[in-house]
Each structure stands twice: as C-alpha cells, then as structure tokens.
Amino acid sequence: MLQLSQVSIRYGDAQALYETDLRVPDGETLVLIGPSGCGKSTLLRLITGLVQPDSGTISFAGKALTPATLMQARRRMGYVIQEGGLFPHLSVRDNVTVMARYLRRDAGWIETRLAELARLVQLPAALMPRFPAELSGGQRQRVSLMRALMLDPDLLLLDEPLGALDPMIRYQLQQELKDIFSELGKTVVLVTHDLAEAAFFSSTLVLMRDGRIVQTGSLEALARNPADPFVHTFLRAQRAPVEQLTGAPA
Amino acid sequence: MIATHRIIALVLTGVFAIVLMRPAAGEVQRVTVGSKLFTESVILAEMLRLLADEAGATADHQRQLGGTRVLWNALLSGEIDAYPEYTGTLMQEILVDQQLHTRAELEQALAERGLRMTAALGFNNTYAMGVTESLAERLKLRTISDLRRHPDLVLGFGNEFMDRADGWPGLKQRYRLPQQDVRGLEHELAYRGIASGTLDVTDLYTTDAEIAYYKLRALEDDLHYFPVYNAVILYRADLARRAPEVVALYKRLAGRIDAAAMSRMNARVKLDGEPDAGVATDFLRKSLHLEVDVQKQSAWQRFWQHTAEHLALVGISLSAAIVLAIPLGILAARRRRLGQLVLGVAGILQTIPSLALFVFMIPLLGIGAPPAIVALFLYSLLPIIRNTFAGLRDIPPQIIESAQALGLPSRARLRIVELPLATRAILAGIKTSAVINVGTATLGALIGAGGYGQPILTGIRLDNTALILQGAIPAAVLALLVQGIFELVERGLLPRGLRVHAEPSDSRSL
Numbered sequence: 001m002l003q004l005s006q007v008s009i010r011y012g013d014a015q016a017l018y019e020t021d022l023r024v025p026d027g028e029t030l031v032l033i034g035p036s037g038c039g040k041s042t043l044l045r046l047i048t049g050l051v052q053p054d055s056g057t058i059s060f061a062g063k064a065l066t067p068a069t070l071m072q073a074r075r076r077m078g079y080v081i082q083e084g085g086l087f088p089h090l091s092v093r094d095n096v097t098v099m100a101r102y103l104r105r106d107a108g109w110i111e112t113r114l115a116e117l118a119r120l121v122q123l124p125a126a127l128m129p130r131f132p133a134e135l136s137g138g139q140r141q142r143v144s145l146m147r148a149l150m151l152d153p154d155l156l157l158l159d160e161p162l163g164a165l166d167p168m169i170r171y172q173l174q175q176e177l178k179d180i181f182s183e184l185g186k187t188v189v190l191v192t193h194d195l196a197e198a199a200f201f202s203s204t205l206v207l208m209r210d211g212r213i214v215q216t217g218s219l220e221a222l223a224r225n226p227a228d229p230f231v232h233t234f235l236r237a238q239r240a241p242v243e244q245l246t247g248a249p250a
Numbered sequence: 251m252i253a254t255h256r257i258i259a260l261v262l263t264g265v266f267a268i269v270l271m272r273p274a275a276g277e278v279q280r281v282t283v284g285s286k287l288f289t290e291s292v293i294l295a296e297m298l299r300l301l302a303d304e305a306g307a308t309a310d311h312q313r314q315l316g317g318t319r320v321l322w323n324a325l326l327s328g329e330i331d332a333y334p335e336y337t338g339t340l341m342q343e344i345l346v347d348q349q350l351h352t353r354a355e356l357e358q359a360l361a362e363r364g365l366r367m368t369a370a371l372g373f374n375n376t377y378a379m380g381v382t383e384s385l386a387e388r389l390k391l392r393t394i395s396d397l398r399r400h401p402d403l404v405l406g407f408g409n410e411f412m413d414r415a416d417g418w419p420g421l422k423q424r425y426r427l428p429q430q431d432v433r434g435l436e437h438e439l440a441y442r443g444i445a446s447g448t449l450d451v452t453d454l455y456t457t458d459a460e461i462a463y464y465k466l467r468a469l470e471d472d473l474h475y476f477p478v479y480n481a482v483i484l485y486r487a488d489l490a491r492r493a494p495e496v497v498a499l500y501k502r503l504a505g506r507i508d509a510a511a512m513s514r515m516n517a518r519v520k521l522d523g524e525p526d527a528g529v530a531t532d533f534l535r536k537s538l539h540l541e542v543d544v545q546k547q548s549a550w551q552r553f554w555q556h557t558a559e560h561l562a563l564v565g566i567s568l569s570a571a572i573v574l575a576i577p578l579g580i581l582a583a584r585r586r587r588l589g590q591l592v593l594g595v596a597g598i599l600q601t602i603p604s605l606a607l608f609v610f611m612i613p614l615l616g617i618g619a620p621p622a623i624v625a626l627f628l629y630s631l632l633p634i635i636r637n638t639f640a641g642l643r644d645i646p647p648q649i650i651e652s653a654q655a656l657g658l659p660s661r662a663r664l665r666i667v668e669l670p671l672a673t674r675a676i677l678a679g680i681k682t683s684a685v686i687n688v689g690t691a692t693l694g695a696l697i698g699a700g701g702y703g704q705p706i707l708t709g710i711r712l713d714n715t716a717l718i719l720q721g722a723i724p725a726a727v728l729a730l731l732v733q734g735i736f737e738l739v740e741r742g743l744l745p746r747g748l749r750v751h752a753e754p755s756d757s758r759s760l
Binding site for chain 1: 648649651652653654655656657658659662666667670671745746747748
C-alpha cells in the first residue's frame with residue numbers, strides 16, 4: 001500500500017528525517033512512536049505531501065507520489081490531526097462533506113454516507129448542524145475521523161488523534177477507534193508518543209529517535225531485544241505508574 | 251464570496267448613477283472660472299461666473315482651489331477658462347524666472363502661453379501702512395512720507411512683515427522713518443491695538459476687510475516701495491474666440507473696482523457673513539448696471555449637492571480599492587517576497603501627506619473629482635491589503651494543512667476555507683479604509699472635487715464655525731454610516747460558526 005525508500009528531509013539546519021525506508025502492508029495498522037521531535041509527525045506529513053522530501057521516493061498504491069499525482073492520492077488518504085483541524089466556520093455536516101461536495105458527488109450518496117459514518121463513530125444526528133466551537137474535544141475528534149473516512153480512503157493517517165483529550169475519554173475512544181479499524185479493515189498509520197496506546201493499537205511498533213527509525217517490532221520484541229540502549233530507556237520511561245509501584249518489569 | 255461581489259457591484263452601480271446624474275453640457279458655451287482660497291478671489295470669480303452667465307454661457311465656478319499653482323496649471327491646461335490674478339504674483343512668483351519688468355513684457359509672456367489678461371481692475375492689493383481715519387485727519391497723514399514728521403507714533407507689525415528684508419527694514423530705510431517704538435506681533439492683535447489706540451500704525455493689505463471695519467486709511471506708497479499687485483482677470487486666448495461676449499463683459503470690469511470698494515466687499519462677506527454671490531451681484535448691478543440674477547441655491551440643495559459629490563468620491567475610490575486590495579492581500583499572503591514588495595509600496599503611499607498626494611495627481615488628471623478619486627483610492631489600499639494579508643496569515647496552520655490533506659486545490663482552499671476565515675479581518679480593513687476615506691475626501695475640495703470639504707473650506711476662509719460644522723458633521727455622520735453599513739455586511743457575510751462562542755460543554759461528554 002505504502003512504501004518509502006531512502007526518504008529524507010531537513011528543515012533549515014535541522015535534519016528532521018535521515019534516509020529512511022518504511023513499508024506499510026495492506027490492511028495493517030502501523031504505529032509510529034517516539035519522543036517529541038523524533039520525526040514521526042514529519043514522516044506522516046511526507047506521506048500526505050504537506051512537505052516534499054529532499055531525497056528518496058514515496059509510493060502509494062503502486063504509484064510514486066509526485067506533485068502531479070498528489071491531489072488524486074490525497075483524496076484516497078484520510079488524515080486526522082491532533083486538534084482535529086476542523087474548519088471553525090463550517091458545521092459538522094459541512095466539515096465532513098466538504099470534499100465530497102467539491103467533487104460534486106451525488107447528494108443522496110453524501111447523505112447516506114454521512115449517516116453511515118455518524119453511526120460508525122457514534123455521533124448523534126442532532127450534532128450535524130453544530131459548529132466545532134459547540135462540540136466537546138471527543139466529539140471534535142469523532143467528526144475529524146468522519147471527515148477523514150468520508151471518501152472511503154485506502155489509507156488512514158492519524159497524527160496524535162487522542163493527544164488533546166483527557167485520560168478517561170482517551171481510554172474510551174481508544175477502544176472505539178480500535179473497533180472501527182478492525183471493522184473497516186483499512187491500512188492505518190498512527191502516530192503517538194504513548195507506549196501503552198501504541199501497543200494497544202498495533203502489533204507493529206516503529207520506534208523513532210532524532211530523525212531515524214531505531215527499531216521496528218512488537219512491544220515484546222522491543223522489550224526483550226532492544227536494538228539500542230535508547231529503546232530500553234524509552235520503554236522504562238513509560239512504565240505505567242502502577243507497575244512502577246509494584247516493581248514489575250515493563 | 252458571491253455575496254461580496256454582489257454588494258460591490260451594487261455599490262458601483264449606485265455610485266455611477268450618481269455621477270451620471272450630474273448635468274451634462276448642451277450646445278451652450280461652457281465657461282469655467284476658478285478662485286483662490288481667500289475671500290477676495292472668490293468674490294471676483296463669482297463676478298466672472300455671473301458675467302459669463304449674463305453673456306449666455308453655462309458658467310461654473312471651481313471655488314477656492316488650493317493655491318496659485320493649482321489655478322495657473324488648470325488655466326494652462328484649459329480646465330478653467332479664467333480666474334482673478336495679481337500682476338505682482340505673475341511677475342514675481344509664477345513667471346519669476348522670465349525677469350519681466352513691464353506690463354508689455356508680461357502680456358507677451360502670457361500670449362506665448364495662450365493666455366491674456368484684462369486691464370487692471372482698479373485696485374492694487376499690496377502691503378500698505380494703515381492708520382485710523384481719525385488719526386489721519388488729526389495729523390494730516392496721506393502718504394507714508396507724512397509719517398516722517400511724527401517720530402512719536404507707535405508702530406506694530408505682523409511678525410512676517412517685521413522680519414522680511416522687503417518689509418519693515420527696507421521700508422524704514424527707503425522713507426528714513428524715525429520711529430523708535432516698533433513692535434512685532436500677531437496680525438490680528440495689531441488690528442485690535444489700532445482700534446484701542448495702543449498702536450498708531452500697522453501693516454495691512456490694501457483691500458483687507460478690516461480696513462472698512464476699523465475705519466482705517468491706507469497711506470499712499472509715494473516712493474513706490476511696495477511691489478505692485480494690480481488685480482487683473484487672467485483668461486485663455488481661446489475664450490476670446492469661443493465666447494467673445496463673455497470676454498467683452500470681463501473687460502468692462504477694468505478700472506471699476508478701487509481698493510476701498512474691494513475692501514468693503516471683503517468686509518461684507520468676511521465680517522458681515524453675506525453670501526459672496528450676493529455681494530458680487532450687488533456690485534455688478536450698481537457698477538455695470540447689469541441685471542444679473544443670483545440663482546440662489548437653498549441650503550438643502552447645497553447639502554444634497556455636497557452629499558452627492560462626497561458619496562461619489564468615497565464610493566468610487568473605496569469600491570475600486572476593495573476590488574484591487576483584496577487580491578493584492580491574497581497575493582501578499584501567498585508569495586512572501588512579492589508580499590513584502592506589495593506591502594512596502596502600499597505603505598509608502600500611505601506616508602505621503604494627503605494634501606501632497608492630491609496635488610501630485612493634478613498634473614496627471616487635472617482638477618476636479620478624478621484626481622481626488624485616484625488619491626483616495628491609493629489611500630484606501632493599505633488597510634485592506636494589510637488586513638487581508640494578516641487575516642490569511644493568522645489562520646492556524648493545522649486548518650490549512652487539513653484543507654491541503656483533504657485534497658482541496660489551492661483556489662478551492664482559498665474560496666472554501668481561507669477567505670471565509672479571514673472575513674472579519676478583511677472587513678475590519680475595509681472599515682478602516684472607509685473611515686479614512688470619508689475624512690480625507692473633505693480635502694478634495696481643495697482641488698475642485700467638491701463634497702463636504704466645500705463648506706469646511708468656506709468656513710475656514712470666513713472664520714465661520716457654523717459653516718465648518720455644516721461640512722464636518724455630515725462627514726462624521728457619513729463615516730459612521732459607512733462603518734455601520736459594513737457592520738451589517740459583516741453580519742451577513744461572517745460565517746455563523748465564527749460568531750458562536752464555545753458553549754460551556756461538558757468535556758466529559760463524548
């Protein structure tokens with residue numbers, strides 16, 4: 001589905017990403033994890049074409065991403081960012097359907113799809129005419145997810161989708177999100193800095209640090225055979241408080 | 251944004267309708283006269299207008315234009331056909347590098363420029379020494395030389411006259427005046443000093459309104475120290491061909507107005523508050539026995555005329571500015587380099603003093619509404635460009651990226667996401683421009699564009715606060731009105747989502 005080979009980019013003096021290879025197979029959920037500034041969000045922005053790589057190629061569904069193919073490719077990707085990125089001047093309905101309306105999709109199809117997605121993310125129909133400012137943080141993320149899924153994309157990209165939510169809601173949404181992923185069977189790339197969340201969503205973790213992929217594998221593999229002392233440190237730092245209390249291994 | 255287009259189109263249509271409703275020229279000859287920014291010039295030009303009218307032409311008076319150069323250039327370019335001028339101004343100011351000394355040389359120089367002048371009207375508006383009639387009677391003062399016999403007289407001069415080499419120092423030398431008690435003071439105070447008897451002699455202009463009011467006598471400059479400023483009518487040579495009857499009447503003014511008569515007319519307008527047209531009419535009736543009619547314009551008619559003129563100035567210039575400035579603001583936001591250039595140029599335009607900008611436009615567009623509209627248009631650009639730029643730049647990056655990631659092409663992004671989000675900022679810029687525009691448009695009167703500036707200028711000239719307010723209050727009301735209209739536009743255009751405030755929603759609800 002998605003293949004990056006020798007992709008690198010620098011922002012001014014800072015090398016945000018060194019030459020990196022990454023393959024995301026069809027139907028899998030891949031989680032990019034690492035501390036702030038490790039390059040995980042940059043990787044996502046490269047995939048959506050928000051930034052252009054200095055070197056290397058990215059291919060999506062068998063085709064290389066170029067400025068010419070970008071617009072088409074983006075319409076087959078769904079992208080959800082941390083604060084939702086909803087358009088504050090548009091209602092929930094308009095936010096979700098903006099692209100479909102731009103592409104002049106059939107109105108009936110749009111209505112059906114909207115209702116389908118609202119059911120999927122469990123958003124009450126009464127909220128459709130509301131504006132983002134009138135929604136709670138959790139509701140906003142659900143709308144953002146609906147918008148990303150509207151055109152039934154092949155690839156779903158989520159950049160810290162639950163980062164701005166408080167822990168209780170976050171916990172509940174994680175569960176729902178995982179159900180949605182498995183129900184849809186889509187290829188998913190999710191970025192988080194939270195180890196527990198990463199392990200919850202996927203069996204394939206990609207741990208990054210300072211613009212490089214340090215290790216790829218399951219949480220268990222990372223814990224048992226750390227490729228680097230950093231892997232060990234990162235895992236230790238995120239031991240759950242309760243585990244730390246009892247001294248159980250991470 | 252379709253709504254915006256519709257509103258702009260409506261405004262433009264309205265404005266053009268107002269402009270087109272102004273009377274168009276028919277078969278009759280059209281004669282335009284001009285006047286400078288002081289009462290005497292306005293009264294004389296009113297006479298010119300009435301005389302042209304009397305001769306059957308359609309006469310217009312471009313009142314109180316801002317400065318000799320403006321009138322001179324307007325005459326040269328044919329935008330006006332005639333105006334009252336002084337020989338001294340022509341020889342020592344406008345044509346000073348020609349080094350003219352005689353009337354014949356002056357007439358020759360004018361002819362080379364396609365201009366002519368009448369014989370002197372009869373008064374010489376120059377510096378003079380003024381004393382009260384009673385003192386003049388008592389001391390038998392008739393000429394400046396007579397002052398030599400009275401060394402005890404107290405002299406008080408305006409500061410300018412006191413300091414200029416061709417003022418008091420030269421006068422004292424030429425006439426060998428012996429007086430020791432000589433004071434420099436504000437000119438207005440000098441008149442009061444004369445009236446109260448603390449001063450005996452002051453400098454004045456021979457046709458000052460105050461001469462009649464304070465019952466002063468202007469002593470004759472028997473040694474011809476002061477330059478001669480004979481009033482004449484300056485007109486275009488082609489006027490004599492086009493409308494010979496008009497020129498014939500103008501020539502009849504020659505030798506008819508002496509300094510005392512002019513001073514009395516100035517006093518009637520400036521001190522007694524009579525309308526200049528009325529004073530000019532009286533003179534023509536009595537001196538030339540002409541049955542001229544004053545077509546009196548009622549206060550309301552004048553008000554509506556000024557309102558229409560002002561609306562045209564503001565409406566056209568502001569609409570054009572909106573139409574150009576929003577795309578420029580978008581360009582500035584999208585292309586950083588070009589943006590700096592656009593903002594820089596618009597910023598420089600804004601630093602040009604408004605009066606200077608109006609005058610700069612005259613060589614390009616002449617006098618009247620067009621140069622004023624262009625100047626106002628240039629002035630209105632910056633606030634709109636800058637606010638459009640800022641409004642687009644202030645959109646949070648994650649919103650822009652969301653729109654990009656959705657696959658919206660650049661133009662669609664602008665239309666669907668960016669412009670609606672920048673609406674408030676853009677409208678704020680337009681409101682700022684509108685208020686500046688309405689205020690600055692009052693200066694348009696200085697270059698013959700009319701509007702609410704007209705009563706303000708007349709009020710300043712006549713020191714008449716009520717008249718100033720007749721222009722200032724409508725201008726202020728119009729500024730508020732225009733702002734109010736854009737508030738309404740904002741209410742219509744601003745997306746509802748930007749007006750709602752986050753309700754105190756329970757963050758725990760999903």
